[in-house]
Amino acid sequence: MKQKLCNSIDDVLRACEFKDGMTISFHHHLRNGDEVLNLVLERVSALGFKDLHIAASSIFPVHEPLIGHIKNGVVSRITAPYIAGPVAAAISSGKLDVEVRMQTHGGRAFAISRGSLKIDIAFVGAPASDCRGNCNGTQGKSAFGVMGYPLVDVRWAHKVVVITDNLVQFPAYPAEITQEQVDFVVIVKRIGNPNGIKSGSTRSATDPTGVKIAEDAVEVISASGLLVNGFSFQTGAGGASLATAQILFHQMQRRKIRGRFASGGITGFLVDMLQAELFETLLDVQCFDLKAVQSYALDARHQGMSAEKYASPGSRGSIVDDLDVVVLGAAEVDIDFNVNVTTGSDGVILGGSGGHADTADGAKLTIVTTRLNAGGYAKVVQNVNTITTPGSSIDVVVTDQGIAVNPNRKDLAGLLQGHNINLKDIQSLAEQSLAASSRNSIVNEDEERVVACVEDRYGQTIDVVRARTGAL
Amino acid sequence: MKQKLCNSIDDVLRACEFKDGMTISFHHHLRNGDEVLNLVLERVSALGFKDLHIAASSIFPVHEPLIGHIKNGVVSRITAPYIAGPVAAAISSGKLDVEVRMQTHGGRAFAISRGSLKIDIAFVGAPASDCRGNCNGTQGKSAFGVMGYPLVDVRWAHKVVVITDNLVQFPAYPAEITQEQVDFVVIVKRIGNPNGIKSGSTRSATDPTGVKIAEDAVEVISASGLLVNGFSFQTGAGGASLATAQILFHQMQRRKIRGRFASGGITGFLVDMLQAELFETLLDVQCFDLKAVQSYALDARHQGMSAEKYASPGSRGSIVDDLDVVVLGAAEVDIDFNVNVTTGSDGVILGGSGGHADTADGAKLTIVTTRLNAGGYAKVVQNVNTITTPGSSIDVVVTDQGIAVNPNRKDLAGLLQGHNINLKDIQSLAEQSLAASSRNSIVNEDEERVVACVEDRYGQTIDVVRARTGAL
Numbered sequence: 001m002k003q004k005l006c007n008s009i010d011d012v013l014r015a016c017e018f019k020d021g022m023t024i025s026f027h028h029h030l031r032n033g034d035e036v037l038n039l040v041l042e043r044v045s046a047l048g049f050k051d052l053h054i055a056a057s058s059i060f061p062v063h064e065p066l067i068g069h070i071k072n073g074v075v076s077r078i079t080a081p082y083i084a085g086p087v088a089a090a091i092s093s094g095k096l097d098v099e100v101r102m103q104t105h106g107g108r109a110f111a112i113s114r115g116s117l118k119i120d121i122a123f124v125g126a127p128a129s130d131c132r133g134n135c136n137g138t139q140g141k142s143a144f145g146v147m148g149y150p151l152v153d154v155r156w157a158h159k160v161v162v163i164t165d166n167l168v169q170f171p172a173y174p175a176e177i178t179q180e181q182v183d184f185v186v187i188v189k190r191i192g193n194p195n196g197i198k199s200g201s202t203r204s205a206t207d208p209t210g211v212k213i214a215e216d217a218v219e220v221i222s223a224s225g226l227l228v229n230g231f232s233f234q235t236g237a238g239g240a241s242l243a244t245a246q247i248l249f250h251q252m253q254r255r256k257i258r259g260r261f262a263s264g265g266i267t268g269f270l271v272d273m274l275q276a277e278l279f280e281t282l283l284d285v286q287c288f289d290l291k292a293v294q295s296y297a298l299d300a301r302h303q304g305m306s307a308e309k310y311a312s313p314g315s316r317g318s319i320v321d322d323l324d325v326v327v328l329g330a331a332e333v334d335i336d337f338n339v340n341v342t343t344g345s346d347g348v349i350l351g352g353s354g355g356h357a358d359t360a361d362g363a364k365l366t367i368v369t370t371r372l373n374a375g376g377y378a379k380v381v382q383n384v385n386t387i388t389t390p391g392s393s394i395d396v397v398v399t400d401q402g403i404a405v406n407p408n409r410k411d412l413a414g415l416l417q418g419h420n421i422n423l424k425d426i427q428s429l430a431e432q433s434l435a436a437s438s439r440n441s442i443v444n445e446d447e448e449r450v451v452a453c454v455e456d457r458y459g460q461t462i463d464v465v466r467a468r469t470g471a472l
Numbered sequence: 473m474k475q476k477l478c479n480s481i482d483d484v485l486r487a488c489e490f491k492d493g494m495t496i497s498f499h500h501h502l503r504n505g506d507e508v509l510n511l512v513l514e515r516v517s518a519l520g521f522k523d524l525h526i527a528a529s530s531i532f533p534v535h536e537p538l539i540g541h542i543k544n545g546v547v548s549r550i551t552a553p554y555i556a557g558p559v560a561a562a563i564s565s566g567k568l569d570v571e572v573r574m575q576t577h578g579g580r581a582f583a584i585s586r587g588s589l590k591i592d593i594a595f596v597g598a599p600a601s602d603c604r605g606n607c608n609g610t611q612g613k614s615a616f617g618v619m620g621y622p623l624v625d626v627r628w629a630h631k632v633v634v635i636t637d638n639l640v641q642f643p644a645y646p647a648e649i650t651q652e653q654v655d656f657v658v659i660v661k662r663i664g665n666p667n668g669i670k671s672g673s674t675r676s677a678t679d680p681t682g683v684k685i686a687e688d689a690v691e692v693i694s695a696s697g698l699l700v701n702g703f704s705f706q707t708g709a710g711g712a713s714l715a716t717a718q719i720l721f722h723q724m725q726r727r728k729i730r731g732r733f734a735s736g737g738i739t740g741f742l743v744d745m746l747q748a749e750l751f752e753t754l755l756d757v758q759c760f761d762l763k764a765v766q767s768y769a770l771d772a773r774h775q776g777m778s779a780e781k782y783a784s785p786g787s788r789g790s791i792v793d794d795l796d797v798v799v800l801g802a803a804e805v806d807i808d809f810n811v812n813v814t815t816g817s818d819g820v821i822l823g824g825s826g827g828h829a830d831t832a833d834g835a836k837l838t839i840v841t842t843r844l845n846a847g848g849y850a851k852v853v854q855n856v857n858t859i860t861t862p863g864s865s866i867d868v869v870v871t872d873q874g875i876a877v878n879p880n881r882k883d884l885a886g887l888l889q890g891h892n893i894n895l896k897d898i899q900s901l902a903e904q905s906l907a908a909s910s911r912n913s914i915v916n917e918d919e920e921r922v923v924a925c926v927e928d929r930y931g932q933t934i935d936v937v938r939a940r941t942g943a944l
Contacts, residue, residue, distance in 0.1 A: 004789065132789050160788070170794070171733050173753050173775045180780050180787035261643055281645050303645045308652050315652035316632070317476065317604050322642070 005131045006186045009043040009163075015184050016159045018044070021051045022120040025157065027149040028058035028082075029125070029137060029286055033196020036125035036163050038065050039188060045074045053077035055119055057108065057149040057307070058354065061085025062196065070098045079117060081105050081354050083452075088349035091451050094467025100452035102342060102465075105285070106311025106318060106358035107457050109152045114314055116459060122157035124150040124177060125191040130170035133162045133182025137287075138174070138297035140166030142191045145287030145296045146266075147176045151306035159183045165191045176304065198289045204246060204269070205239035209400045213369045214243035216421065217327055217398045218251055223419040224365050224412060226324045227251070231259035233279075234320070234359050237267070237288055238329030240369040245269040245327075252278045263310070263319050264355055266302070271295040274302060283319050285310040285355075311358035313457050320355070320362030328356055330370040330397075332384040332441070335426045337391030337406045339368055340384035342454055345377035347442040347468040349452065353388045357457050360393035365412070368394055372401045377441055378433035380426065385441065386454060387463040397426065404429055442468065477603045478658040481515040481635075487656050488631045490516070493523045494592040497629065499621040500530035500554075501597070501609060501758055505668020508597035508635050510537050511660060517546045525549035527591055529580065529621040529779070530826070533557025534668065542570045551589060553577050553826050555924075560821035563923050566939025572924035574814060574937075577757070578783025578790060578830035579929050581624045586786055588931060594629035596622040596649060597663040601636035605654025606647035609759075610769035612638030614663045617759030617768045618738075619648045623778035631655045637663045648776065670761045676718060676741070677711035681872045685841045686715035688893065689799055689870045690723055695891040696837050696884060698796045699723070703731035705751075706792070706831050709739070709760055710801030712841040717741040717799075724750045735782070735791050736827055738774070743767040746774060755791050757782040757827075783830035785929050792827070792834030800828055802842040802869075804856040804913070807898045809863030809878045811840055812856035814926055817849035819914040819940040821924065825860050829929050832865035837884070840866055844873045849913055850905035852898065857913065858926060859935040869898065876901050914940065 006012040024044075026037045037056060042065070044052065050073050057080065059066065064086040069075045079101045083091065090096055103111065111117035127142040129135035137147045142165055154160050154177050162177070162185045171179075205211060217240070221227050233248070235241040246269055252259065259279040262270045266284040268291030274282050275295075282302045287293045295302045311320045320326075331350060332340040339360070344350045360366040370379045380399060395412055397404045402424035405413040416423060448466035456462040478484045496516075498509045509528060514537070516524065522545050529552065531538065536558040541547045551573045555563065562568055575583065583589035599614040601607035609619045614637055626632050626649050634649070634657045643651075677683060689712075693699050705720070707713040718741055724731065731751040734742045738756040740763030746754050747767075754774045759765045767774045783792045792798075803822060804812040811832070816822045832838040842851045852871060867884055869876045874896035877885040888895060920938035928934040 132794070169732070169752065171753055171755060171775070171791070174772060175775065178777070178781050179789045179791075180778070180784065183788055260641070280641065281643055283643060300646060303643070303647065305650070306652070309650050312652065316655055317651045319643070319651075322604070 004133060004183065004185045006184050009040055009186060010047065012161050012184050012186045013043065013047060016121050016161065018049060020049055023053040023055050023118060025055040025119045025122045025153045027124065028056065028060065029144040029147065029149065030142065030192035030194060031197050032060040032062045033193035034060065034062060034125065035190055035192040036123060037063055040123050041065065041069050041074065045069055045072060050074055051076045055117055056080045058082040059084065059087050063087055070096045079103060081108055082352040083349055084351050092348040092468045094449055094451050094469065102352045102452055102454045104353040104357045104455065104457045105307050105355045106313055106320065107455050107459050109307040109312035110314040111459055112152050112156050113308060113312060119153055119157040121159045121161060122150060122153035124154060124160065124162045126162050126164045128166045128168045128172060129162045129164035129185055130168055130172040131185055132170055132179035133185050134172040134175035134179045135162050135164065136172065136174050136176045138293065139168065142194055143293055144194055144197055145293035146284045146304035148285035148305055148310060149307050150177065152308050154181045161186065163188055163191060165189060194290065197287065204242035209371060210240050210243055213240050213398055213400055214247050216403060217244045217367050217369050218247045219419060219421055220367055220396050220398060220403065220416065221325050222251065223416045223421065225415060226365055227257060229258050231257060232322060232324045233259060233262045234264040234323055234326045236328045237265055241327045241329055242267060242269055244369065249273050249278065263323065264359065266292045268292055311355055320359045323359060323363035325365045325367065326359040326363040327367045327369060328360060330368045332379055332381050333368055333370060333397050334381050334384045335430050337394040337397065337426065338384050338387045339389040339394055340386045342386040342388045343465055345441040347385050349465060357389040357393065360389045361457050366394050367396045367398055369398045372399045372429065372433045373436045376437060376439040378437040380429045380433040381441055382430060386465055388454060390456065390462065399429060401432055402429055476605060476655065476657045478656050481512055481658060482519065484633050484656050484658045485515065485519060488593050488633065490521060492521055495525040495527055495590060497527040497591045497594045497625045499596065500528065500532065501616040501619065501621065502614065502664035502666065503669050504532040504534045505665035506532065506534060506597065507662055507664040508595060509535055512595050513537065513541050513546065517541055517544060522546055523548045525551065527589055528552045530554040531556065531559050535559055542568045551575060553580055554824040555821055556823050564820040564940045566921055566923050566941065574824045574924050574926045576825040576829045576927065576929045577779050577827045578785055578792065579927050579931050581780040581784035582786040583931055584624050584628050585780060585784060591625055591629040593631045593633060594622060594625035596626060596632065596634045598634050598636045600638045600640045600644060601634045601657055602640050602642035602644040603657060604642055604651035605634045605657050606644040606651045607634050607636065608644065608646050608648045610765065611640065614666055615765050616666055616669055617765035618756045618776035620757030620777055620782060621779050622649065624780050626653045633658065635660055635663060637661060666762065669759065676714035681843060682712050682715055685712050685870055685872055686719050688875060689716045689839050689841050690719045691891060691893055692839055692868050692870060692875065692888065693797050694723065695888045695893065697887060698837055699729060701730050703729060704794060704796045705731060705734045706736040706795055707799045708801050708828065709737055713799045713801055714739060714741060716841065721745050721750065735795065736831065738764040740764060783827055792831045795831060795835035797837045798831040798835040799839045799841060800832060802840045804851055804853050805840055805842060805869050806853050806856045807902050809866040809869065809898065810856050810859045811861040811866055812858045814858040814860045815937055817913040819857050821937060829861040829865065832861045833929050838866050839868045839870055841870045844871045844901065844905045845908045848909060848911040850909040852901045852905040853913055854902060858937055860926060862928065862934065871901060873904055874901055
């Protein structure tokens with residue numbers, strides 16, 4: 001059998017017949033602790049390659065060196081569902097010569113599966129791999145849990161490279177990605193720091209306003225009639241979303257409601273709910289903290305899933321399309337219920353859809369929670385800076401100053417009557433938000449050049465991000 | 473989300489836009505207990521469809537109704553790695569108007585993955601499935617264990633139908649085949665009888681001759697120098713092969729040798745070896761008995777694998793190519809070490825390669841065990857009736873009258889010197905075999921029409937089977 005084990009990234013690049021202009025993919029399971037993307041690009045750059053297309057499942061602050069690679073012409077295109085930190089700020093400045101497309105997690109899987117995003121080489125950071133490329137995310141010092149994102153890349157990429165810091169005996173088990181899909185394996189000192197998995201966005205709100213918003217969100221869920229046996233639930237990684245999960249926990253326990261599944265990026269809160277038998281199973285595309293990593297390794301009820309099973313609109317059925325309720329965050333919401341999680345009130349890129357637009361599209365009830373104001377800015381506005389998720393997918397906006405129901409959900413507005421819910425119309429929330437603001441949101445201006453295209457779940461351009469001259 | 477659940481096979485056929493001439497696939501995990509193939513073809517026939525191509529991973533005696541479907545023109549082509557029982561006999565008679573190609577298990581996966589075998593609809597019998605098609609082989613009255621064969625079909629088939637007799641709550645776990653790959657789900661009364669899994673071919677030899685052959689095979693393994701820590705092993709399902717596993721068990725235990733893996737169709741013997749920690753892990757493409765089914769459900773060290781991971785020569789690395797030793801059976805062996813497991817001494821089809829040619833091609837040491845004579849026929853002959861596995865893949869033939877080493881393995885012959893091994897040349901074994909025979913083997917005659925093409929592991933035609941007028 002062909003020898004797959006390479007001595008260095010350089011050897012792997014040679015073995016793959018690396019070329020200028022290639023599309024190379026990365027996953028973000030180590031989130032802000034990932035070191036694989038930087039490691040590969042450092043060698044790609046040192047060897048003088050140019051004009052690469054980076055198809056990453058997300059870009060985090062740790063990936064700051066990308067800026068230099070763009071400036072040097074090593075990288076000329078980035079496609080990713082989420083871009084945060086210095087790279088995002090640099091893109092927003094408009095000073096980089098780089099073409100950026102921002103997908104959703106499901107849209108990325110869809111694009112790969114239908115061939116509109118063709119990956120030449122998929123680089124898969126693996127906490128444990130054998131010499132043939134049988135690998136998993138649960139064993140070793142860099143364990144991050146489920147390998148939901150690379151599962152898609154590996155299936156369709158022209159070449160697949162596993163990068164590991166933990167070579168285990170062949171044949172490795174469990175094998176989440178299996179040898180018949182892997183071309184080369186290379187050992188490095190470290191693929192990353194698993195403490196980076198739990199980044200800032202995965203802490204629960206504990207302040208009174210945050211808790212109040214979470215309580216109101218749960219009240220909406222309860223009033224909707226969906227909180228019954230068989231309930232399915234997902235939440236984002238924002239503080240208010242996590243607080244919602246905590247309150248839901250107690251309410252489900254008190255009312256003896258047993259849900260069918262919780263899905264998405266899985267946190268320790270959801271693991272607690274599984275262990276308390278409040279859900280039959282967890283469907284996990286990405287572990288959000290180390291408690292989830294451990295649970296996935298040990299508990300068969302905690303299932304992994306690929307990004308395709310999770311959210312692709314082009315597959316034969318994705319989990320988000322069976323969701324009852326999703327609770328999501330927002331940087332801004334507008335009076336048409338459009339949500340922006342791509343740019344801040346200052347117009348600078350701060351993230352992106354991830355699974356936001358996917359779950360909003362799929363769930364029966366999509367709740368967005370937000371404070372009315374933050375950092376002096378209005379958060380409920382006339383027009384969001386950037387549309388990440390269209391208002392047609394959003395059912396309810398829960399703020400600290402009241403709750404607005406999308407007029408296209410008259411049925412839901414009816415169900416909420418008679419509950420302890422402070423219903424308002426979205427226009428009045430926007431006015432109140434503006435009145436309480438001390439800074440002007442910077443709305444995208446047409447004259448600035450486009451620095452990023454934003455795609456909806458189906459791969460259609462839903463908006464563009466324009467340069468912010470003030471950024472960086 | 474689209475409703476996948478259909479009320480009947482008829483509804484499924486309509487939903488799939490079933491047409492004349494389609495290629496439809498089936499798996500044989502229930503072996504001689506399978507009822508899915510018959511069930512589907514009965515409805516296909518009743519609805520008047522014609523000219524179908526059956527791509528089954530194996531055909532067993534239970535599939536006798538296929539003969540009628542061929543006679544009626546419902547089925548005009550069969551492609552399968554193994555065909556036994558009445559269907560095999562009917563094909564051999566030359567009286568059926570059907571085109572037959574016999575692959576290897578690895579060759580089938582290769583053909584599907586490269587598109588030379590295009591499946592229109594894959595029918596997957598599943599012991600447990602939810603309404604979305606998340607399914608597994610381990611739960612329910614028809615549990616058969618690993619789903620190694622359909623995993624390949626499902627990945628490339630145009631449409632995928634799960635047929636189950638056990639609808640479980642969504643989302644099912646474990647999910648071996650997942651919903652994003654499944655188009656339709658239909659519930660039937662029974663997909664088969666799991667008692668049919670353990671068919672005649674999976675019982676161990678206990679007679680003195682059989683045991684002697686097995687002992688000699690283990691002596692060869694031992695003398696080869698491969699029986700050390702890290703050893704990997706596979707055996708067929710023939711009586712002598714299984715007896716070999718038993719004797720190997722005791723030798724490994726006595727010598728405190730810990731093997732890396734045993735692979736293939738997995739029997740209870742191999743489960744015992746895993747539990748005795750004689751192997752680190754089992755790599756299972758198909759459970760051969762109910763003990764293996766249970767082990768796979770409960771023991772993480774007992775891994776499932778797809779037919780592609782198992783044996784495809786076109787994948788990025790298959791398990792058989794990492795095998796140290798395989799012990800295989802034979803209907804006939806000839807003086808060029810070619811092995812026939814496709815037809816009997818009477819020239820009638822009795823099986824086929826399955827994984828025979830795949831493992832022989834991949835393993836470092838391929839041992840074929842056979843009695844010198846059986847049923848009055850010579851088993852070591854000048855020319856086999858049908859070449860299933862080429863002599864270039866066979867290293868040693870172990871018979872009750874002596875052991876022959878392939879002349880292309882002079883290294884091995886050297887290693888066997890000085891051991892308690894009765895070395896003979898293959899020509900003298902053939903002469904002895906002929907002298908002891910009372911019936912003439914019927915060698916394929918050129919004037920008879922071809923009833924089946926036999927493919928090697930790589931999809932090349934290696935031989936043909938001609939009609940036996942005496943058959944049926």
